[in-house]
Each structure stands twice: as C-alpha cells, then as structure tokens.
Amino acid sequence: MTIGVPKEIKIGETRVSMTPSLCRRVTSLGGKVVLEKGAGISAGFTDEQYRTAGAAVVSSAAKVWKTADLILKVKEPQESEFTLMREGQTVFTYLHLAACPELARELCRKNILGLAYETVEGPDGQFPLLKPMSQVAGRLSIQIGAYLLQSQLGGSGMLLGGIPGTMPGHVVVVGAGNSGAHAVRMAAGMGARVTVLDLDTRKLEVIDQEYRGKVVTLVSNPANIEQQVAEADLLIGAVLIPAAKAPIVVSRKMVAQMQPGSVIVDIAIDQGGCIETIHATSHENPTYKQNGVIHYAVPNMPALVGRTSTMGLTQATEPFVALMVQKGVERALAEHKGLAKGINTRNGRITYEAVINALGFDS
Template sequence: MTIGVPKEIKIGETRVSMTPSLCRRCVMLGAKVLLEKGAGLTAGFTDAEYREAGATIVGDTARVWRSADLILKVKEPLEAEFELMQEGQTLFTYLHLAAGPELAQQLLKKRILGIAYETVEGLDGSFPLLKPMSQIAGRLSIQIGAYFLQSQHGGSGVLLGGVPGTMPGQVVVLGAGNSGAHAVQMAVGMGARVTVLDLDSRKLEAMDTEYRGRVVTLLANPSNVEQEVARADLVIGAVLIPAAKAPTVVTKKMVATMRPGSVIVDIAIDQGGCIEGIEPTSHEQPVYAERGVIHYAVPNMPALVGRTSTLALTQATEPFVTTLVRKGVEIALDENKGLALGVNTRDGKITNAAVAKALGAA
C-alpha cells in the first residue's frame, strides 16, 4: 500500500495527518509513504525526521495524490484538490459532508471510498477520532472568547474571572458533550459564572456532581436557551450530531437580545453551525460583528495549536491507519465494524444515513 500525505491547504491549517512516529510504524508494516515536502513543518516536524522514519519526500502535490492508494489528511479536500483525487482512491480524513455538498458530489463522481474520521466508532459506541479535536476546540473556545471580549477587539470589556468586588463574566455553553464539557472545565478554571444546557439529563447530572454546584445545569428547551443567551457575555455553541447537520439552537432573534460586545463561538460550524445564519470565518479573519455581537466561526479551530492537535489526532488515528496497512482496506473494513461505520461514500453512493439525509439524498 502507498500512503499519500499531502500538505494541508485550508487557511491557517497547521496540523498534519501523520507524525514521523506513525510514518515509521506504517513503513515497518510494509507501506510506502509519500509525504509532500514541508507537510509537517507547521506542526513542528521536519522533512529530515520523516525521511529518517522511511518516508519519501515529494515536492509535487499532484504526485502525492496521483501515486497513492490511500490519502491520509486532516481536513476535507478543498476545491483546488478536487481534480487531484484519483478514481477509486481511498480517502481517510475529516469529511463533514453534511456541510459540504460540493465535496460530496466530487467523491461520488470519482467513486472515492471516503472514510470520515468523525463517524468512525469505538467498541463502546463513542467517536474516538472526533473526541480529541472536540476536546481541544472546547478548551480553545473559552480562550478565544476571553480574547475577543477584550475592549481593543470590540468586545464588551468583561474579564471572565472578574476581580474581587466585580461580577465574573457569564459563560453559556450549549451542549454537554466532549467539546462542551471541556469548555465548561476551562470556563470554571478561569473563574467565570457558567451555565450549561443539554437535552440529556444524565450529562447534566454528571456535570452537577463533578462541579458540586459551581455550574448551573439546565435542560436545553427554547425558553431556557433564550433566557440564558440574553444574559451571556460569551456563548459557546457545542451542539453535535455526528455526521448530520448541526441543529439550529440559537436564533437571530436571540442573538439580538445579547449585549453589544458579547461573543459567540460556534464550535459546530464544521457541521453548519448551531447559531442561525452564522457564516464560517477563517484564521485570517476569525470574527465579524452582527447586531453588535462578535461571531467567531472558524471551522478548523484546533489548528491554532497545531503541535498538540497533531499529536492528539494521530494518537487516535494510529490503530485504524495501521489496521488498513496490515490487512488492506477491504479486509480491514470487513473485520473492523467501527472503522466500517466511518465509510461515508463508496462506489459512487453515500453510505451514511445521516449524511444522506442532510444532503437530501436519503
């Protein structure tokens, strides 16, 4: 098997899909690794390290795509990469097809076997390849929100932790999954007042037990969401339905009730966002203001910490990548049901029900 590792081209992307350590493991198992020159530099890995691990360093992006049986990436292919995909190739990356109909059409047209990190399942029904990036995005969301709340960025000038004699900032977290739980952890650590809303009472009970009353937990019904968003300094959208388009939880009308200079960070933007009408932003232009409220909606937030994100991601993907190398794609998918659940497109068809429904192909 030949594995191609192209350089990520999404704006501000610093992660790489393979570390020198994973490269060495794949080569030892008999794979050939073609790595685009400089692919790991922004994550702190040099070409020399990959070369020492057994990779062939390639200066031509097209050659990496053209020569590989398996393309290993971090982010979904962008329009400039569509023509590089080869008929019948296997692609293993985050796909987020519910928010990317154009990419879905290209994968179907070229009969790409598209395995999405975000729908691969563990033995316990969890999503092990989504988890580390969700955790990082959750932690970053508070860091980012605190930054844009500063007055020089147009924020309301609220310090989340406050100081004696002042009220701490109010953080509202929508969703108590991986990203939401880590956002709560960071916000509590900074000394903010924190409210978390979710539809799953068991998650709320667990959070109440963990924080011993330091976090307010509420059922995520429209009335509670409306009330909490209106009084928030920082709203974190952390609602996720794996593979499906994120549901709209906060309406434009709710956003209009927020105090000018308040901040929204929508972690769910990869899946279309959970804030009505929110538009994706980029690391170059991360925010925009609407009705006086600052919106942050960068789809590849974990790229802000490329080294940590790469190590966390590849630690999670390694068992699946090595299984593909050892057994070959077909046998690996046949024997590993969790990996097989990661297949979103195959033989010109969408094979994931949630993706098909989101794209109107169900």
C-alpha cells in the same frame, strides 16, 4: 500499500495527518509513505524526521495523490484538490459532508472510498477520532472568547474571571458533549460563572457532580436557552451530531437580545453551526459583528494549536491506519465494524444515512 500525506491547504491549517512516529509504525508494518515536502513543518516536524522514519518526501501534492492508494489528511479535500483525486482512491480524513455538498458529489463522481474520521466508532459506540479535536475546540473556545471580549477588539471589556468586588463574566455553553464539557472545564477554571444546557440529563448530572454545583446545569429547552443567551457575555455553541447538519438551537431573535460587545463562538460550524446568525469564517478573517455581537466561527479552529492537535489526532488514528496497512483497506473494513462506520461514500454513492438526510441526495 502506499499512504499519501499531502500538505494541508485549508486557510490557516497547521496540522498534519501523520507524525514521524506514525510514519515509522507504517513502514515497520511493510507500508510505504509518500509525503509532500513541508507537510509537517507547521506542526513542528521536519522533512528529515520523516525521511529517517522511512518516508519518501516529494516536491508536490500532485505526486502524492498520483502515487498513493490511501490519502491520509486532516481536513476535507479543498476544491483545488478535486482534480488530484484518482478514480477509486481511498481518502481518510474529516469529511463533514453534510456541510460540503460539492465535495460529496465529487467523491461520488470519482468513486472515492470516503472514510470520515468523524463517524468511525469505537467498541463503546463513541467517536474516538472526533473526540480529541472536540476537546481541543472546546478548550480553545473559551481562550478565544476571553480574548475577543477585550475592549480594544470591540468586546464588552469583561474579564471572565473578574476580580474581588466585581462580577465575573457569564459563560453559557449550549451542548454538554465532548466539546461542551471541555469548554465548561476551561471557563470554570478561569473563574467565570458558567451555565451549561443539554437535552441529556445524564450529561448534566456528570457535570453537576464534577463541579459540585458550582456550574449551573439546565435542560436545553427554548425558554431556558432564550433566558441564558440574553444574559451571556460569552456564548459557546457546542451542539454537534456526528456527520449530520447541526440543528439551530439559538435563533436570530435570541442573538438580538444579547448585550453589545458580547461574544459567540460556534464550535459546530464544521457541520453548519447551531446558531442562526452564524456563518463560517477563517483564520485570516475570524470574526464579524451582527447586532453588536462578535461572532467567531472558524471551522478548523484546532489549527491554532497545530502541534497539540496533531499529536491528539494521530494518536487516535494510528490503530486504524495500522490495521489498514496490515490487512488492506477492504479486509480491515470487513473485520472492524467501527472502522466500517467511517464509510461515507463508496462506489459512487453516499452511504452514511445522516449525510444522505442532510444533503437530500444519495449519489
């Protein structure tokens, strides 16, 4: 098997889908790696490190796509990459097809076996390849939000941790999954007042026990959300359903009640966002203001810390990549039910129910 590693081209992307360590693992198992020149530079890995690990380093993405049986990426193929995809190829990456109908159609048109990191399941029914980036995004959301609250950036001038004699900032996190829980951890660590809302009381119980009542936990219903959003200095949208379009839980009317200079960071933007006033931004133009509220919604937020994110992602993908090298893609999918859950497109059709429901078509 030949695995292709093209350089990521989404705006501001710094991650790479394969480290030299993973490359060495693949080649030791008898696989071949073809890597585009400079693919790992922004994550801190040189071409020479990949050559030493056994990779063939080539001059263009076109050569990678032409040679590889399996394309290993971080972000979904961009429009300029559509023409590079070969009929019947396998692509293993974050696909987020619920927010990308054009990509879904192209994968089907070319009979691409689309394996989505975000729907691969572990033996416990969790999502091991979604988890590390959710953790990074959750922690970054507080770091970014705290920065955007600064006066010179148009924020309210609120220091999240406050100082003695002043009120700390109020952070409201909607969603207590992986990303939300890590946002709570960072916000609490900075000394902010933190409120977290979720429908699942079990998640709220875990947070309540961990922070011994220092974090306010509320059931996520419209009344509670409306009240807390209105009082938030920093609002984190962290409602994410793997592969499905994110539900809107914070309405336009709720956002209009927020104080000028407050900040929204929507982690769920990969799946369309969970806040009605949100739309995707980029690392080049990460924010916009609406109703006086700063909105941040960069889909590839973890690229801000490319080294950490690359290490976290590739450690999670390595067992699955190694399995496919050892057994071949089809046999690996047949034998590993969790990996097979990653199939989003196959034989010209969308196969993952949540994606079908989100897009309204299955081919």
